[in-house]
Amino acid sequence: MLPDAAVCFVADQQSFYYFVKSSTTSPSGTSVIATGQGTSVPGRWFKLNTGGGATGATGATGSTGATGATGATGATGGGATGATGATGVTGATGATGATGATGATGAGATGATGATGATGATGATGATGSANSPFFQFGANDVVDTNFMVPWNGGSAASSANGTIAGAAPYAGTLRRLTVKVTSGTISGTGTVTIFVNGVATTITATLTNGQAQVTDDVHTAVVARGDLITVQVTSAGGSLAGWVATVEITP
Numbered sequence: 001m002l003p004d005a006a007v008c009f010v011a012d013q014q015s016f017y018y019f020v021k022s023s024t025t026s027p028s029g030t031s032v033i034a035t036g037q038g039t040s041v042p043g044r045w046f047k048l049n050t051g052g053g054a055t056g057a058t059g060a061t062g063s064t065g066a067t068g069a070t071g072a073t074g075a076t077g078g079g080a081t082g083a084t085g086a087t088g089v090t091g092a093t094g095a096t097g098a099t100g101a102t103g104a105t106g107a108g109a110t111g112a113t114g115a116t117g118a119t120g121a122t123g124a125t126g127a128t129g130s131a132n133s134p135f136f137q138f139g140a141n142d143v144v145d146t147n148f149m150v151p152w153n154g155g156s157a158a159s160s161a162n163g164t165i166a167g168a169a170p171y172a173g174t175l176r177r178l179t180v181k182v183t184s185g186t187i188s189g190t191g192t193v194t195i196f197v198n199g200v201a202t203t204i205t206a207t208l209t210n211g212q213a214q215v216t217d218d219v220h221t222a223v224v225a226r227g228d229l230i231t232v233q234v235t236s237a238g239g240s241l242a243g244w245v246a247t248v249e250i251t252p
Contacts, residue, residue, distance in 0.1 A: 016048040135249045136167045166229040177249045178217040180206045196231040
């Protein structure tokens with residue numbers, strides 16, 4: 001960028017030109033010439049008159065020169081030092097810094113094992129369990145088809161009325177392990193014994209067939225509540241049905 005008031009000589013015009021950086025004067029022949037950037041950009045070359053014509057208009061004031069260098073610092077004055085000012089107010093406490101890294105684990109030896117503590121008091125003894133499960137026993141002589149056995153008596157005649165000869169459950173529990181045994185006579189056909197609870201047949205059942213003297217059902221069970229009535233029915237299909245005994249366990 002040319003400085004303001006720059007001067008150049010144009011040979012084909014045999015004239016000097018000076019540059020006005022801020023001028024936007026419209027170009028005029030060889031008297032006023034725009035820069036190569038076009039007329040829209042400030043900056044014009046003005047032809048200097050070297051003949052006897054009138055003095056041209058005063059050119060635009062040049063731009064202010066650069067600021068001079070700062071002068072040397074003056075000598076320090078010899079006045080006495082002023083009194084110390086009052087202490088300022090204490091500033092607010094700064095935020096707590098981040099926690100430092102955890103130090104390395106110490107290498108001390110493991111301490112000796114402590115003495116064994118005293119033995120605690122013996123707990124209370126639990127209730128004694130029953131050695132054998134209680135059971136119901138039913139029996140009958142001269143069994144007729146679909147009769148019910150008599151509780152705890154193998155010498156009485158069977159009854160056809162369900163519930164009139166029954167045993168009451170002494171506590172809530174589960175009936176299981178039916179065992180049926182023929183005490184006299186033989187079975188030439190089949191004889192089936194079924195456990196009833198409150199007049200309703202359960203799945204506990206055992207069948208004697210062709211001369212068998214004893215049979216069991218260790219698979220099926222039935223739940224009873226205290227006071228439920230338990231009866232045993234015999235159903236025969238041929239053969240001589242004389243003395244029968246049936247037992248069934250009841251476990252709490």
